[in-house]
Amino acid sequence: MAGAKEKKSEPIRLGIIGSGLAVKWLHWPALKRLTDKFRVVVCCDVDPKAAQEVARLAEQDLNSPNVRVATDYREVLASDDVEAVLLSLPIHLTAQIILDAARAGKHVISEKPLAGNLEHAQELVETLRNFKNVKVEIAENYHYRRDYAKAKEWIAAGRIGQPFLIQMVSRFWTDPTTGFAVTPWRQDNQYRGGIFADAGVHQAAALRELGGEIEQLQAFSKETHPVMGGIDTVVLNARFRNGILGNLVFSGAAKGPGEGLHIFDIIGTSGAIQISEGKAVLTEGAGKDAKVLEEFVDPEHDGGYFLEFENFYNAVRENAPVVSTVEQALKDWEIIMRALDSAEARNVVLL
Template sequence: MKPLRKIRLGIVGCGIAARELHLPALKNLSHLFEITAVTSRTRSHAEEFAKMVGNPAVFDSYEELLESGLVDAVDLTLPVELNLPFIEKALRKGVHVICEKPISTDVETGKKVVELSEKSEKTVYIAENFRHVPAFWKAKELVESGAIGDPVFMNWQIWVGMDENNKYVHTDWRKKPKHVGGFLSDGGVHHAAAMRLILGEIEWISAVAKDLSPLLGGMDFLSSIFEFENGTVGNYTISYSLKGNERFEITGTKGKISISWDKIVLNEEEMKVPQENSYQKEFEDFYQVVAEGKPNDLGSPVQALKDLAFIEACVRSAGNKVFVSSLL
């Protein structure tokens, strides 16, 4: 059997996502990727990261890394506002990109990422790991098979309850967010990706967004009502500051499914869904896109832009308020 050609990968940004999410996945995929170069805003962070992966070359700047000839692709785990310029620089040097979500700070600049990707022969892959979660694919399968009849209503309530002990709270770029809605888009594009995967495109949205916690940067509470193109009505409510139990349900004309990470309950029947490392699955998919010519469906910048557009529409929504007093 012909050995697989490894992709030489440069890690750009050595923060939480690179260390705790991407690195474990890449260590399991050492037959597909070789980390050959590292850079970060602080050189000591890059050097620490390099020691964790076998001492690849450490560069003082992103530009030096791209000029080195040591990488076929870069893995960008950066503050969101840097995605666009860093993607552009990589493509100019003929280097493939896998980039953490959201695609950009807002839809307008996200469109520029899409445009760059469409003009380039190199791959731009937005790393949305929720598009690789088996439970969401199982839910999609059940809905499309008619297991609950015609879907009528989707309800997803998420209560994250971040406090001062949460590591993400203390990230500088999250404390003073330049991306629309702050945590609402940082985490919310995940949820948009899952909802759209299961039920398709979203036609219209009305929402209320609030800033409840002085600890978190930007808005941290959102409640929305919307309609999918297939007619399903949705409610997505999330709070990053309030604690509670998550609930994800889809009700149809012939039943209901409740979705969890490791199981789905169809009416009263519980179906176990094996959990997989969704970060590893996205890197495997990225490899197949770059090295084997697989269509870039799951890391598509267009899909990532639609995820962000959902959240930006929520944040911009005026709520279409009708005051009860006006009727009395």
């Protein structure tokens, strides 16, 4: 069992597989705050320059001396001094490499989503049941958002009465000339669902965080973006098991002012909660009698990345339960894939 022989307080010796933008942009700020908990041993990428760059960054920022560089992930998995791997891979490669890592006895924290389609994701989750000594966490940061946690606390305390409607709007423009969208595998559509699968899986996680499990859903979809491959725009209706209605309007091809619109409303019989980027506002009543009961602003809103890595450390070192398990990630992914099924077959699907 990897890590079993380590002292509890020692940093996890990390191999980074996939040294692209996710590591540098999303994970780095969290890792820089966790240098007592993670030490990078090796950085890997098919592009040696990318691996070299992240290796240098790790030496500089993460208190990690002499970071090795690799271009073949199997070399990382074969390294005895690597306890755990951080995977940030093209979606269609993720499932296989998670499995190879588990087989090599390495703990895994991997970027979402689990796989390039639902079948591969299901197979992965099934197979991982045989690797009980390996911790696998899917870096679905929305499962760690403090604004959602606060909203759930308010809902559980009955502050909006009985919730009956969750409305999510996520509309933004994917600029294909900059950032994540430049990555060839995102434009080439080598996984199912395009921008909707890649980015919308966060909204699926948010729907589950705020409303619980979905029982039935229906969607229509569209490919509109002139450059990005696959589905970019989806309208999705959901019925949660508890009877709440859900609605998601997602478009990664929507031009409009501002940096994009990401607003989640939870409506209850006596009030409502609105969540936007680290802020949650609880209101009671309607119209001119409505009043704000509480406002929560996450003072260190980072989308959940810090708590995500902290959870992984605690899982590996303290045997704490993983919050964003592969089972959770499978349920998130199922919403996306079944929405695509629904849009193709023009029917209502059961989950």
